[in-house]
Amino acid sequence: MIKIRVITTTIAIIYLLLSGCSVYTNENNILRRKLPQSFVLNYPVNSIYCAIIEEVKSLSDRKLLVENKNTNYLIISWISTIKNRNEKFHSSLSDPNIIKNHTPLSAITTIMVEEINEESLVSIRQVYLPKKSIDGISHSRGDYEYYLIKKIVSRIENRIAK
Amino acid sequence: MIKKPIVILIIFTYFWGLTGCVTNYGPSSQYQKYYDNCMNNIQFNQYINIDNKNIANEKFDYSINKVWNSCLKVALQQYGIVSIIEKKSTKQLVFIGGKLQHFEKPIQSKRMEEWFVVNLTAKTENTTLLNIAWLSPQNLQATKLNEKKEKDELKKLKKMGAEYLLQVIIPKSFIYSVEQDIKLKDRFEKFKTNKKIKNTPNCRKDNIIQKADNKFFDYGNLSSAQTRREYTVIDSPKIQFHLDSIIKSLLAASGKTDFDVNVYIIASNKQNSFASNKQNSFAYPNGDIFVCTELINEAKSLDELAGILAHELSHILNNDYSPRRSIKRNIVLYSLIAGTAIMVGVLAKNLSDSKPDSEPGTSEYMDETLLSTEEVLIAGLTFGAAYVILPKLSIAAVTNIGYEAYSSLSQKQETRADIEGTEYLWRAGFNKKGWLNLLKRMDLLKRMDKFKPYEEDEDDEDDEDDDDEDDEEDYLW
Numbered sequence: 001m002i003k004i005r006v007i008t009t010t011i012a013i014i015y016l017l018l019s020g021c022s023v024y025t026n027e028n029n030i031l032r033r034k035l036p037q038s039f040v041l042n043y044p045v046n047s048i049y050c051a052i053i054e055e056v057k058s059l060s061d062r063k064l065l066v067e068n069k070n071t072n073y074l075i076i077s078w079i080s081t082i083k084n085r086n087e088k089f090h091s092s093l094s095d096p097n098i099i100k101n102h103t104p105l106s107a108i109t110t111i112m113v114e115e116i117n118e119e120s121l122v123s124i125r126q127v128y129l130p131k132k133s134i135d136g137i138s139h140s141r142g143d144y145e146y147y148l149i150k151k152i153v154s155r156i157e158n159r160i161a162k
Numbered sequence: 163m164i165k166k167p168i169v170i171l172i173i174f175t176y177f178w179g180l181t182g183c184v185t186n187y188g189p190s191s192q193y194q195k196y197y198d199n200c201m202n203n204i205q206f207n208q209y210i211n212i213d214n215k216n217i218a219n220e221k222f223d224y225s226i227n228k229v230w231n232s233c234l235k236v237a238l239q240q241y242g243i244v245s246i247i248e249k250k251s252t253k254q255l256v257f258i259g260g261k262l263q264h265f266e267k268p269i270q271s272k273r274m275e276e277w278f279v280v281n282l283t284a285k286t287e288n289t290t291l292l293n294i295a296w297l298s299p300q301n302l303q304a305t306k307l308n309e310k311k312e313k314d315e316l317k318k319l320k321k322m323g324a325e326y327l328l329q330v331i332i333p334k335s336f337i338y339s340v341e342q343d344i345k346l347k348d349r350f351e352k353f354k355t356n357k358k359i360k361n362t363p364n365c366r367k368d369n370i371i372q373k374a375d376n377k378f379f380d381y382g383n384l385s386s387a388q389t390r391r392e393y394t395v396i397d398s399p400k401i402q403f404h405l406d407s408i409i410k411s412l413l414a415a416s417g418k419t420d421f422d423v424n425v426y427i428i429a430s431n432k433q434n435s436f437a438s439n440k441q442n443s444f445a446y447p448n449g450d451i452f453v454c455t456e457l458i459n460e461a462k463s464l465d466e467l468a469g470i471l472a473h474e475l476s477h478i479l480n481n482d483y484s485p486r487r488s489i490k491r492n493i494v495l496y497s498l499i500a501g502t503a504i505m506v507g508v509l510a511k512n513l514s515d516s517k518p519d520s521e522p523g524t525s526e527y528m529d530e531t532l533l534s535t536e537e538v539l540i541a542g543l544t545f546g547a548a549y550v551i552l553p554k555l556s557i558a559a560v561t562n563i564g565y566e567a568y569s570s571l572s573q574k575q576e577t578r579a580d581i582e583g584t585e586y587l588w589r590a591g592f593n594k595k596g597w598l599n600l601l602k603r604m605d606l607l608k609r610m611d612k613f614k615p616y617e618e619d620e621d622d623e624d625d626e627d628d629d630d631e632d633d634e635e636d637y638l639w
Contacts, residue, residue, distance in 0.1 A: 065206065075234060079200050125239065131198070142387050
């Protein structure tokens with residue numbers, strides 16, 4: 001007769017093994033759609049510039065590092081503290097040890113906007129700067145880029161609507 | 163009695179240590195004090211003097227504005243642009259550069275970053291001097307690496323493997339990327355008009371083209387994004403136009419016109435590549451193809467470029483780039499499972515051997531069937547270790563998905579890609595031998611020993627441009 005303690009121990013271990021394996025195939029961290037190298041927006045550079053500045057001002061704990069505007073292009077970069085750690089932009093953001101011991105988590109975002117005909121080419125890069133992490137410094141995997149583009153477009157359209 | 167649990171514990175610890183399941187966090191950045199305060203204690207509006215403290219320099223025969231534009235494009239793809247100062251005849255930018263580094267155990271990969279200042283000086287109207295210097299984390303001033311006061315810091319850097327990073331990889335890679343960004347935009351080019359695509363049936367015998375399933379597509383999307391974060395992507399509209407046209411022709415020839423394929427040019431050659439074993443071109447299951455600048459520069463005609471793309475396209479259409487866990491991670495996981503299974507087996511055997519002497523229902527029976535102190539200890543350790551180790555292992559596995567996770571291609575797959583790629587070339591109207599010329603020049607023909615190119619008795623109407631490698635008009639530039 002197999003004893004209860006053997007069964008319970010075995011079940012517990014198998015459960016943990018399977019739960020560990022399922023984290024490996026956790027699809028929250030996988031990019032669902034292709035990330036383009038740059039985004040093309042049907043708005044002039046000036047509108048996008050205003051939208052980005054508004055977005056930066058809406059962040060707490062941030063510092064604008066570069067605001068370089070030229071005839072045909074614009075470069076903006078800032079450093080900010082990541083508040084919303086639930087979003088799976090990078091595994092470090094959800095690592096409980098990192099959250100517990102190594103706050104705050106900073107990120108540098110750099111955007112270049114170029115004028116092409118009557119459209120704008122927007123290139124976004126965000127890099128995370130955790131104090132310690134299992135993967136060290138790392139780029140955003142695309143979720144942040146799509147999120148920011150949506151924010152920019154939404155701000156521009158709100159402004160137009162007004 | 164206590165010997166068996168100890169044996170079990172030793173076995174488990176052995177597997178645990180062997181697999182390196184203990185997760186080590188990377189060291190803090192040397193510049194962490196600036197990041198923590200959102201750089202509030204840094205003022206960047208002052209020009210940083212490099213003088214003789216540059217670690218790399220290059221002279222460009224282009225105007226300062228042209229070089230500056232390329233510097234911005236390349237710096238944008240690093241870890242962040244921190245400062246820009248523009249004057250009439252000098253321009254300066256500060257960027258954070260980095261590279262994947264390996265610390266301690268081979269399976270633990272950490273990224274390191276260093277700050278650099280790039281100064282451009284216009285010597286004449288069409289001559290620009292570029293200087294790169296390293297910014298010390300102590301005072302964010304340009305620092306020469308062999309200065310005595312930086313001795314301790316250098317010792318620390320050397321231990322971390324950073325000295326090579328500082329002196330060679332990042333500055334060289336930056337300058338190479340800027341150079342390629344300028345040159346590939348600037349090249350004069352001629353190209354032959356592609357022949358009309360023949361109206362031939364799909365060349366695949368079984369008429370079925372395998373498309374990567376959703377999971378592989380996701381991995382492909384992630385890996386492609388990661389690759390474009392690790393390498394500098396060169397934006398050259400003219401070259402890109404050719405590459406996109408070639409792909410369109412090849413897809414039509416393969417019969418799969420609705421397949422979404424993107425071609426990226428990445429700044430990489432043998433001297434500047436981060437990965438010494440990286441190929442000159444590669445693809446991911448999501449349809450993204452990467453071609454290194456080394457290949458672009460070596461190619462002398464569109465036919466040669468088309469050959470490379472046809473080969474990679476064949477890999478994509480055959481779903482050859484199927485990701486799987488790397489062998490290293492397989493060993494880690496299987497060792498953990500094996501160790502745990504052995505421990506459970508030994509525990510179960512031990513328990514089954516010790517039959518209770520008492521009658522069921524008695525208090526003595528309960529005492530004998532309940533867990534003993536040693537058994538509780540072992541079960542608790544197992545439970546705790548699994549609870550601690552497995553999530554970390556999984557997170558590490560997920561975050562490290564990249565080209566390492568893909569299985570390497572077999573010789574059979576490579577040969578099939580060569581054969582099918584050549585067929586796509588022929589059907590799309592390209593010179594099927596142009597590609598062989600390229601490989602021959604690059605001394606890559608060794609792997610083609612088993613590949614027999616099409617014989618001369620193929621349609622002669624397509625062979626009129628066999629000697630085109632000597633024809634000036636076929637040169638891209």
